[in-house]
Amino acid sequence: MKKASESILIVEVINMMPTVICPECSREEKLENVLTAQSNQNVIFQCPHCQLLVRNIKTSKG
DSSP: HHHHHHHHHHHHHEEEEEEEEEEETOOOHHHHHHHEEOOSSOEEEOOTTTOOOEEEOOOOOO
């Protein structure tokens, strides 16, 4: 019974994950699947559908 409750919690957390809409093909994907944060504060976006690649995205940290 405890495992079933843990599984439901994981599903709920996954469903709350923010999504990103590709500016090229307009398809939506989970944030974790399209953004990569590098150690030097650079952020990279890559769309798994149309392969659009955007590097050095500005963030609040620079």
